[in-house]
Ligand SMILES: C[S@@+](CC[C@H](N)C(=O)[O-])C[C@H]1O[C@@H](n2cnc3c(N)ncnc32)[C@H](O)[C@@H]1O
């Protein structure tokens with residue numbers, strides 16, 4: 001279940017949805033097939049339950065953000081924070097601001113209801129490092145009450161070097177720094193001002209100070225063993241040709257992951273870029289930039305660009321279930337449920353890895369890549385009704401095996417038991433290049449509409465995704481073989 005997107009112009013709707021189709025992870029990217037096999041045990045231990053730092057983990061684990069840090073010390077031309085907004089799905093937007101005590105109560109409430117919860121993040125809605133007093137108070141309360149939940153924060157980097165000792169002491173193992181430019185000439189087109197050491201600075205001076213502090217914070221954190229993800233917003237015409245340089249610079253300083261995200265820009269959001277017509281990138285533009293970073297820091301390709309109060313698995317947002325007025329005064333924790341869930345995941349992972357290996361061995365790899373759109377509620381299984389899917393996970397089978405390559409959003413087709421024709425049109429557009437949809441169930445009507453558009457819907461309820469794909473490939477091979485014999 002995700003919150004509805006804000007109405008965007010047609011171009012933007014197309015662009016945001018297309019952007020979810022940036023397939024083609026390089027084998028080294030985003031831990032796509034990854035599990036413990038491709039990293040050292042200490043690093044795997046840190047990322048195995050973190051849905052953002054491991055693509056594999058995002059099938060099982062949930063994160064939540066608490067909106068305790070509204071203050072920010074810089075202005076980005078793409079950011080406009082909103083504090084009472086339930087219906088926009090983008091960073092910097094929240095339904096309500098919380099005090100640290102309220103936030104801790106909310107985390108307890110979520111943890112007792114959502115055993116998948118493994119990470120508490122503070123992503124503003126302003127800056128977690130600048131609004132440090134509130135960030136620290138929140139983390140202290142939660143660490144004391146829920147020691148098994150990992151702590152994670154994101155920052156523009158300007159205030160970060162001042163807090164590295166505390167971050168390490170507080171066991172905050174995951175920090176995100178947004179770095180959009182290394183070259184201050186480019187940076188000054190993104191940041192109109194920063195507030196540093198009691199003064200507002202602008203232009204090249206501002207961009208240079210910000211860049212230096214970001215890289216300093218990155219170096220300090222990685223030297224102390226903290227895993228750092230670098231976010232970069234791809235802004236066409238400003239930093240598109242420059243992000244390979246950013247990737248190189250952050251690799252040299254030990255960044256773990258690079259998340260190159262599309263600019264979200266719409267006049268209705270009231271940002272400088274939105275109001276002045278600066279558009280977000282197309283899917284092809286984003287993919288080109290991501291591909292140009294191959295061989296550098298591993299790329300994250302499963303980011304959903306969440307709200308600053310998001311709750312749940314990536315791709316779902318259960319935030320409205322846990323608003324302040326719905327929180328009980330006293331919450332009993334249920335750590336056994338989380339522990340039991342983690343034990344189940346450990347077994348499930350072993351099973352899924354074995355099933356995936358068998359599935360890949362069972363069929364010859366297709367010569368040309370074949371795409372699959374999967375309806376899933378998580379756990380690496382095909383377990384969602386087609387009509388309920390608000391996003392499709394896209395898998396690719398090719399000589400490299402079967403792997404996750406991205407996701408595409410489209411509003412769910414089924415509304416209160418009725419199919420929605422306009423939504424179906426959009427789904428057909430979003431899946432235009434995908435020949436197979438895998439789902440738990442699908443009605444006759446939508447199945448026929450898909451088929452008429454050249455998309456085959458296959459019901460494989462509860463199968464592991466790789467197993468289901470392998471079975472479809474096998475049927476495809478047999479069909480193609482018969483066709484070749486007839487020819
Ligand atoms: C709201 S910020 C909060 C954390 C911190 N202040 C920062 O900027 O890193 C979270 C992330 O959302 C990104 N973001 C904000 N507005 C955006 C937009 N319009 N398009 C794409 N990314 C955006 C920021 O660059 C940052 O990486």
Ligand code: SF4
Nearest residue numbers: 072075076079126156
């Ligand atoms: S640093 Fe983060 S919160 Fe501050 S203006 Fe930029 S995106 Fe918004």
Ligand code: SF4
Nearest residue numbers: 052303304305306314
């Ligand atoms: S915005 Fe991206 S990195 Fe942050 S919680 Fe959502 S998916 Fe993870």
